Amino acid sequence: MGGAAGLATLGSFAAACSGASDGGSSTVAATSSSSSGGSAAATASASASSTSTGSASGVDADLLMQRYGLKPFAAAPANPAVKPITLDPQDPTIFSKVPTSENICFVTIDDGIDKDPAFVQMVKDFQIPITCSLADTLIRDDYAYFEQLYETGYMSIQNHTVNHPLSMPSLSYQEQLDEIADQQTKLHKEYGATPYIFRPPGGNYDSVTREATRAAGLKGMMLWKEAMEIEDMEYQTSDRHLQPGDIILCHFRGPAQLKGETMVQMMTHLYSHIQAQGFTVADVTKYV
Numbered sequence: 001m002g003g004a005a006g007l008a009t010l011g012s013f014a015a016a017c018s019g020a021s022d023g024g025s026s027t028v029a030a031t032s033s034s035s036s037g038g039s040a041a042a043t044a045s046a047s048a049s050s051t052s053t054g055s056a057s058g059v060d061a062d063l064l065m066q067r068y069g070l071k072p073f074a075a076a077p078a079n080p081a082v083k084p085i086t087l088d089p090q091d092p093t094i095f096s097k098v099p100t101s102e103n104i105c106f107v108t109i110d111d112g113i114d115k116d117p118a119f120v121q122m123v124k125d126f127q128i129p130i131t132c133s134l135a136d137t138l139i140r141d142d143y144a145y146f147e148q149l150y151e152t153g154y155m156s157i158q159n160h161t162v163n164h165p166l167s168m169p170s171l172s173y174q175e176q177l178d179e180i181a182d183q184q185t186k187l188h189k190e191y192g193a194t195p196y197i198f199r200p201p202g203g204n205y206d207s208v209t210r211e212a213t214r215a216a217g218l219k220g221m222m223l224w225k226e227a228m229e230i231e232d233m234e235y236q237t238s239d240r241h242l243q244p245g246d247i248i249l250c251h252f253r254g255p256a257q258l259k260g261e262t263m264v265q266m267m268t269h270l271y272s273h274i275q276a277q278g279f280t281v282a283d284v285t286k287y288v
Contacts, residue, residue, distance in 0.1 A: 059127050068268045070275065073128050076282040077102050084245075085288045087196070087219035092210055096223035098245035098287045105274060106131065106247045106284040108224065110160055110199060112139035112146065114254030116263040120145075123152050126271070129283035133160035133199040133222070136186050138252075143190045150191055156285050157193040159183050159218060161201055169206040176212035184216055197222045197288065220288060224249035230258050231269045242277050247284065 059072040084099045098106065108131045123130065132146070132155055139146055149155045161168075161179040168176055180198055187193050198218045200209055205221060213221055225246040226233040233248065235241070242248075250270065254263055274281065 060125070064125060067125065068122070068264075068271070070268065070271055073126065073271075073275065074280040076104055076128075076280050079283070079286040083287055085220075087288065089217070089219045090214065092198070092213045092219055092221050094205075094210070094221045094223065095247075095288065097225050097243070097247055098284065100245040100287070102244055102282075103242075103279045104244065104282040105242055105279050106245075106287075107250065107270070107281050108133065108199070108222065108247055108284065109250045109252055111135055111164065112252050113257065114252045114263050115142050115145040116254060117145075119252075119263045119267065120148050120152065122264050122267060123149060123154050127154060128281040129154050129156070129285075131156045131158060131197075131222075131284050132252075133158040133197075134183075134187065135160040135164040135201070136162045136183055137164055147191060150193070156283070157187055157191055157195055158197040158199060158222070159187065159195040159216075160199050162186065164201045166202045166204065168200050168204050168209045173208050173212060176209055177215055180212055180218065181216040184218075196220065197285075199223075222247065222284075222288075228266065228270045230261055230266060233270070233273060242274065242279050245287075248274075 061072050064070050064072055085093060085095055087093045107128070110133045112132075112134050132149070134146060134157060146157075150157060159180060160183070162183045163179060165171060165179060168179070171179070184195060187195060196218055197220045198213045198216070199222045203223050210221065226235055226242065226248045228234075228248060228250040237243070248270070250267070251257075252263065253266065255261065258266055
């Protein structure tokens, strides 16, 4: 499906965007290339300590327990001196996880359908990084909401096309380029951000998508290992357990898409699963 994705298609978004895979027409493991990808947006502030013990400083443990029934996340390890994945602007790197031995994962959130003010507060309360790949067709009714998230200092902004076409490979090269390049322009205009990572809608891509990504000035294409649903994750492995460096896909969704649950409730379930498995959350822009 190409072109604008209206609200009538939200059901298909839920099915397609959380599909089981490193995604797309082909699957490529995280690799290292010759050029480093720079940070595109505000990143998690210095609330995390430089060690992997303890919790983020400034987090109110009593408040988290009262509001969400959860404890603070352990502080992420110090950012690596050299990023484990080096991106190549001439041949955008495709990755779905980060090579590491640390019990860290990366929370990424796509689209922009639901705009729950309580989630902005949740981001402030937990003080852990999130990476958001935004599609203009789903955020243009309330750009200010994502400005509020961006201003928390815990959100980075990446590219998810203008119109969220779920089958990028069905589009021509020029159409794919327009989807990506025009969204670069819009995100810079609205937020001053210059994304360097592209996430293809539904994880669907082909060699033309990769070339359009390169031509639009982005250096990497981000897929995922787990996809968060209403109460639990869909895993790509039979042991149904996070692995070090896994990238988790979530979506901005609300009661209409979550069978009455809110965005905050879904994310509370996700955070509970991450903590129960002995993991904490790191900033993918510090590793890629």
